[in-house]
Amino acid sequence: MNRRWGPIATGVALALTFLILVLLGTAGGSDTPAQTGDEPVAQGKAAPPAWMRRLRDGEKPPQFVLFSFDGAGSHDHWQRVLPLADKVNAHVTGFLSGLYLLPDQLRGTYNGPGHGTGRASISFGGTDADVATRVKDLNAALASGHEIGTHFNGHFCAGNEPSGGVWTGADWTSELDQFFDIVRAASARGLRVPETEIKGGRIPCLEGDPNAFLPVMADRAMTYDTSLTSDGIAWPSRKDGLWEFWVPVVKVPSLGGRKVVMQDYNLWYAMNGAKEEPGRDAELTADTLDTYRAAYQAAYNTNRAPLTIGNHFNDWSGGAFSLATEQFMTEVCVRANTVCATYSEVLRWMKLQDPAVLDTFRDKPRAQIS
């Protein structure tokens, strides 16, 4: 099983990623705050959705689609995703990079394992006003029924050593403890994301030893991870005390069926080496959308495994990948027998099921794009 970004091996590509992430970290920070940020939290009072029930004998599960956004710090992107999700009745998950809640002036309080204080591969939170905007976005997301998880802090990938790929359990403990310290401290800035609501995460660049980071997450009473890849679309399974929601590796139709980790950056790299080519933006959107559609059909027609759509809030290739994701959300979440839900919602649904029935789903061959 390939946990890595596959073809993303060159320093150039990684440097580009870092640059983009740095840019993203400050994007939109000076914009006006989200207007919905101060509305009361309505979640929990609403009646459970009709699909949140035990399946009848022989009934097929709904097709779950899990939209997830790593970093979760871009005001512009939250402003796009929140109304769209609302319109199509989708719940999404934002995996927050903790540093986006730490203003630049406090950067010295972060100590990335092996890197010393004040250093990171992504930007810190900017000004107090930038952080305030993000706090409102995250509050608004949670109040609308979306979920916040962790994308950890420093985003140290291969090439910026010691990267997450070589971190020990103690390193991951330090990184995750600091994430929660930052979230806790942000409550003084009005953040209403309780620590206990942060139940899972995705590691940066999908780089890390699961034997090192999964037990650390389980020790914090987290319930799921979504960092490991599977060949095809698979049902979540138990791993080191957590539920693993696999990031699928799928055949990309426009690449003649070449298998790629189905995440935005990996698709970009596979399609054109992660280069900005404005003349091809629309083509990349269409090819990515085709991949998502084919993955959905594969799962829907066979094992009905929850489909993880992993993204960053990014503007790569003219926003080609964000557009594809938003278009896919628009068309798929309103389909019959389809539910766009958060990770914790799917886990809640799984708990309602007969474990033996879930095992029969898990025993089916993983869904593949043919």
Ligand SMILES: [Zn+2]
């Ligand atoms: Zn990332």
